[in-house]
Amino acid sequence: MAEPRATLARMIDKFVHSMADAMAGIADGSTILLGGFGDVGIPTALLDGLIEQGASDLTTVAVAGGRDGSAIERLLSPGRVRRLICSFVRPASLAGRLLQRGELEVEIVPQGTMAERMRAAGAGITGFYTPTGADTLLAEGRETREIGGRLCLLEYPLPGDVALIEAWCADRWGNLTYCDSTRNFNPVMAMAAKLTIAMTRHVAALGELPPETVVTPGIFVNRVLHVPL
Amino acid sequence: MEFSPLDRKGMAAWCARDIPEGWLVNLGIGFPTLVADFVPADREVIFHAENGVIGVGPAPEPDAVNPFLINASTTHVTLRTGGSYVHHADSFAIARGGHLDLCVLGAFEVAENGDVANWARSADEPVKQVGGAMDLAIGAQRLWVVMEHTTREGEPRIRQRCTYPLTAKGVVKRVYTNLAVLDVTPCGFVVRDILPE
Numbered sequence: 359m360a361e362p363r364a365t366l367a368r369m370i371d372k373f374v375h376s377m378a379d380a381m382a383g384i385a386d387g388s389t390i391l392l393g394g395f396g397d398v399g400i401p402t403a404l405l406d407g408l409i410e411q412g413a414s415d416l417t418t419v420a421v422a423g424g425r426d427g428s429a430i431e432r433l434l435s436p437g438r439v440r441r442l443i444c445s446f447v448r449p450a451s452l453a454g455r456l457l458q459r460g461e462l463e464v465e466i467v468p469q470g471t472m473a474e475r476m477r478a479a480g481a482g483i484t485g486f487y488t489p490t491g492a493d494t495l496l497a498e499g500r501e502t503r504e505i506g507g508r509l510c511l512l513e514y515p516l517p518g519d520v521a522l523i524e525a526w527c528a529d530r531w532g533n534l535t536y537c538d539s540t541r542n543f544n545p546v547m548a549m550a551a552k553l554t555i556a557m558t559r560h561v562a563a564l565g566e567l568p569p570e571t572v573v574t575p576g577i578f579v580n581r582v583l584h585v586p587l
Numbered sequence: 588m589e590f591s592p593l594d595r596k597g598m599a600a601w602c603a604r605d606i607p608e609g610w611l612v613n614l615g616i617g618f619p620t621l622v623a624d625f626v627p628a629d630r631e632v633i634f635h636a637e638n639g640v641i642g643v644g645p646a647p648e649p650d651a652v653n654p655f656l657i658n659a660s661t662t663h664v665t666l667r668t669g670g671s672y673v674h675h676a677d678s679f680a681i682a683r684g685g686h687l688d689l690c691v692l693g694a695f696e697v698a699e700n701g702d703v704a705n706w707a708r709s710a711d712e713p714v715k716q717v718g719g720a721m722d723l724a725i726g727a728q729r730l731w732v733v734m735e736h737t738t739r740e741g742e743p744r745i746r747q748r749c750t751y752p753l754t755a756k757g758v759v760k761r762v763y764t765n766l767a768v769l770d771v772t773p774c775g776f777v778v779r780d781i782l783p784e
Binding site for chain 1: 636637638639640653654655656657661666672673674675676678679680682683707710713714715716717718719720721722723725726752753754755756
């Protein structure tokens, strides 16, 4: 006799088995949080998947505009990105040239403020004051306030519609570990987006990852794609 | 009296000499990263890199490069025994939260009131490169700057007031140039050391 429907176990399984499934539903106009620093911790395969998927008019949040030949340029070169939020753009890079030609909007945010704005988005903090940049051009026309004798600048959260991140090992609950300095922005972005898509280099059975080594608990992860090294 | 100005290695060594055991130190990208090479290996100084590395060690042997381990200049490094990793928000909490004993940055200009300019040459420059400098400058217990005394054209980088857009106000404590070591005091710059030694 068939098992009564109500008692069928429905396992949590965040693994998707194709790039198309990983990228499903990413809409035009989305804000994409893109993990990585330098060439380390960048979910390059997912970037390629996003280009294939076709979403455009994107706002992309990343540490920098990249060098010539770097992964983020794969997204910039087909003109999919309308606006880039980052901490620096090299003049001699595609992002620098697009900016100077007026083909890319760029918002420059101090790197620590950028990380904290995403942390705030994930943590439900609706704004915070920081001394970073309060005495600079970046504060022009914005709300500042003296707190504890120090001029501070009001910053708002920076949430994403989608986060694309790279992990080292994942289980089916989406628990993630990171290798060495690949951690960088990835855990913060995982918390700050409505849809977090991780590519992982290795797969573990549920229970195999020592709990104290999990850096991003699966509750912050929606989809995991296994992309072996 | 004849002498040669220091080269960048000489300036880095001058700065490294003054970093005591036990300090947590962030070195800015590019030139300041050299400072670590001149801190003796048996002096336990903990180097922090803004991309979340605590305890950055020397460059790896060419046949032992770990592709997943870089510093803020995106150069491959090693991790010292005792080192650890944090994510970017925690890494900048270390900087902003006053946990760094010292940050060493490069700069275009430093003024006698401790102002520092190191991210843009003019307000109208379309392409800007802030990186983590503003967070580091306002957060560290002390900010030291390593830079040449003048520009290639001979213009002073040591100023009464900065002429370039500021990174932060009133934060620099000391400057190491190719000619001198200058402390920033309430009375302005005070020469602490000068060539020839």
